[in-house]
Amino acid sequence: MIGRVTQSSMVRDFLGHVQSLQRRTAEAQEHVQTQRKILTPSDDPGGAARATRLRSENTDLNALHETVGFGLSVLGAQDGAIGEAQALLTRARELASQEANGLTSPALRAAAATEVEEIERAMITLANTTVGGRHIFGGLATGDAPFTSLDDPGFDATDPYGGPTDAFYVRTGEDGARTRLTTPGDQVFGDAILALENLRQTLIAGNDPAVELTGLEAAADSLGLERASVGARSRALADRGQDILGSIQTAREEIGEIEDVDLVEAILDLQRLQSALEATLVSGQTLQQSIVDYVRL
């Protein structure tokens, strides 16, 4: 408790209060104008660190989402190509069945051989499918096609694949989890190309193609298995994409909760401070009063 009240203490207290209120008003104004609670780390050091982490997580989630989109486009292209390959193989099996009953003429067998050759060429083209210049059955590498062409003198139906033997993985989880995008092409198309080549050679030789049906069945199984695997990975990746979108939303909301100002509260706060400032300034008018006004010396 201060015993004596003096002009200097009154003026100093008054100035101190006005300055403190003005500073707080300016801060409140800045919060309302920027609509943010945390403008510098010192506003809330813990919150700022959390927001920085969340923002970093958010950047990562967006990158992951981009990867998921890329992965889905690759798997989608694989699914389409394998679907077409399955159709080609079905046609080859029809031809083999037709030619296997022994009732056809050598001319028809020769024609069938020509059609099978076209099918084989189409199969190799599908196996060399690219998305954005990258071979989707060749480890997503660019450059030379992974499967040798039928016209290539070095073509060997038992080993037509010269691409990467490793699968291509992408990072799809914040924890470093990965998703396989490719299967080495020989595992997908190897059986089909060999079976078609065998069928073609049998037809050219004028032999009964019935023996080739087993190989064609096995090739169809290989394609079917791979397509199922592609489908499963596609679905898993699409789900992952949804999860990531959900996480992005959550992270954004959390950043908002940490950083964004509650506008109603901020405006009320500002009004309260302004009223307090006005009241203090009004009270300052009493500083002008003095005994001099009342006493005639």
Next chain:
Amino acid sequence: MAIFAPLSIGRSALLAHERAIATTGQNIANAETPGYRRQTTDFASQDRSQGFGVRVLGVEQAVDRFLEAQLLRQSSLSSGADTRRDTLDRVQELFPVDGPSVGGALDAFWGAAQRLADRPEDLAVRGDLLARAEELAARIRQASGGLARHQREVDDRLAGEVEEINSHLGAIAALNQEIVAAEAGGERANELRDQRDLALLELSEHLEIRATERANGAVDVQIESSGVSLVIGGDVQEMTVDVGSTNGIDGEPLSQLGVRLLSGAVIDVPGNPGGRVGSLLTLRDSDLVDLSADLDDFALAMRDAVNAVQTDAAATDLDGLVGTALFAGTGASDFTVTLSDPRGIAAAIGTNPGDNSNALALLDVREAPQGALNSATLSDYYSSLQSSAGSSARLAADQATVEAAAQSALQGRRDATSAVSLEEEFTDLIRFQRGFQAAAQLISVSDGLLEDLMGLVRG
């Protein structure tokens, strides 16, 4: 009692009230003078032996020595806390919450690494990763440069502080001499003391000092923490600024504060002298150095972790060659990207150029605990660095508020004792005016009595 007694009593009262009115006038005149303490005229009645009446014992200053000592100390704490708050508030801006920052650039770098893992052969993606690496390196250098600039600025301010300190020391020593001379006659040199106390208060903003008054009225000043004398009676042991042996963050030498003894020898100022100088020294030698060391640790961990993946013996670039280092530097200040050809990024393991295995390994660095960073990930370490800069600024701001409130309270108590209240002075003025009028009346009455007596004689 002699007939002349009332006349001499009236005279003494007239003189005493005249003196009191003069003191009140002095108080009113100096109501707004910084450091001025109100004065009061002490009266004492005189007995028969002294011829009755009143005499002025002296003009006393209203002063509480204990409070004054507290105020000196508080002034050091307060100005030190203000300096700390102002500097740390600006330092934390090097680690912004939003906008371009090391953290943002680090995130962008990982984003580019993720795209590299998706498209390892894409030159545009590789170029983007290098650009992000450049951006990250630039942000780290910028933050480090900012810390170095703040440290240099703090160091430069020390020289200015010393100049002001020496000017105050000179003033105090000069006032010491004047006070000793003025008080040799027994009268207190109140106004000179006020000036000296003001100089002491101003000095205490720079340093935490101990002021000891000698019997002759002179004041000796010592640095509180170390006891090194700065003022000895009328002599000054000035503070000095020399080139020190420690280098700053920018590699240039920092200054060393010293005291030039009366013998001419210069000694280093031991320990932390408190006040603004103490705060500046703590900022320069502790806060900024610590932040800079943390930033260096971050940069080196980034360099080593990324380079280890990039230069892995099995890792190859787009041309099938073993990768070379991506980052170089001995700390944050010279952190650079050494790789200039995007083809040189070793994204593959083995000779297949389409392989992304090493790009995935690079991405693993993102979440990997770094041994050099107390097992924190790079991102977490950076955000804790940011948080620590924010916490320091917050603490400093809170401390400054507390010290300012304490100083204001002490100032209030000092004012309650020592400051001039105009209402009080006006009331005193009326009081002494009435006293003066009454004394004059007494003289007039005595004169009347004498006149009557003379009339009887004249008969």
